[in-house]
Amino acid sequence: TQLLxxxxxxxxxxxxxxxxxxxxSSSVFSSLQWYRQEPGEGPVLLVTVVTGGEVKKLKxxxxxxxxxxxxxxxxxxxxxxxxTGLYLCAGDMRFGAGTRLTVKP
Amino acid sequence: xxxVTQTPKFQVLKTGQSMTLQCAQDMxxxxxxxxxxxxxxxxxxxxxxxSEGTTDKGEVPNGYNVSRLNKREFSLRLESAxxxxxxxxxxxxxxxxLGRSGEQFFGPGTRLTVL
Numbered sequence: 558t559q560l561l562x563x564x565x566x567x568x569x570x571x572x573x574x575x576x577x578x579x580x581x582s583s584s585v586f587s588s589l590q591w592y593r594q595e596p597g598e599g600p601v602l603l604v605t606v607v608t609g610g611e612v613k614k615l616k617x618x619x620x621x622x623x624x625x626x627x628x629x630x631x632x633x634x635x636x637x638x639x640x641t642g643l644y645l646c647a648g649d650m651r652f653g654a655g656t657r658l659t660v661k662p
Numbered sequence: 663x664x665x666v667t668q669t670p671k672f673q674v675l676k677t678g679q680s681m682t683l684q685c686a687q688d689m690x691x692x693x694x695x696x697x698x699x700x701x702x703x704x705x706x707x708x709x710x711x712x713s714e715g716t717t718d719k720g721e722v723p724n725g726y727n728v729s730r731l732n733k734r735e736f737s738l739r740l741e742s743a744x745x746x747x748x749x750x751x752x753x754x755x756x757x758x759x760l761g762r763s764g765e766q767f768f769g770p771g772t773r774l775t776v777l
Binding site for chain 1: 666695697702703704705706707710720721752754760764765766767768769770771
């Protein structure tokens with residue numbers, strides 16, 4: 558059983574569409590991280606959220622930490638092919654299984 | 663700066679063989695980690711070293727040993743490889759033991775196949 562459940566597992570969309578992926582847990586985390594991983598490479602940190610209810614924006618990416626610090630979401634506006642990759646959430650050295658995003662031109 | 667480097671990039675072993683995966687970081691980080699990544703399961707922590715001279719078990723330590731050789735280097739050893747250890751292994755480092763910030767920097771991975 559994954560401590561961190563990510564959904565959806567796979568997502569395939571057209572360029573220009575918006576999307577949201579989720580990271581849920583029954584545990585409270587002091588912080589959650591979002592990473593992006595491309596094939597054949599290690600994960601690369603996108604953001605860390607620390608405070609319950611916190612919203613962080615990174616260009617077209619918006620990250621939200623739930624009020625109870627048990628869940629988080631990642632919203633991408635106007636997705637581009639360069640956003641294609643595996644998106645992982647992590648907390649306390651535990652990782653979710655990831656959402657594999659494909660953005661078609 | 664190279665960041666986190668891992669060797670080898672690929673390795674094929676026969677059941678029962680031993681090998682050591684090497685990891686080094688040049689960011690003067692205090693903490694280092696070994697993960698394995700399997701399809702559909704995300705990354706799972708094998709061992710970590712919060713600081714030089716200390717090591718602790720993670721979620722899946724059985725069949726592995728580690729050595730924190732110095733502040734820069736953290737190696738992972740498989741004494742008697744099994745097919746269940748076929749995986750991609752990632753080394754990571756962080757400035758401080760994971761807590762409030764939680765930020766880790768990852769190497770490119772070692773792809774290990776055990777026949």
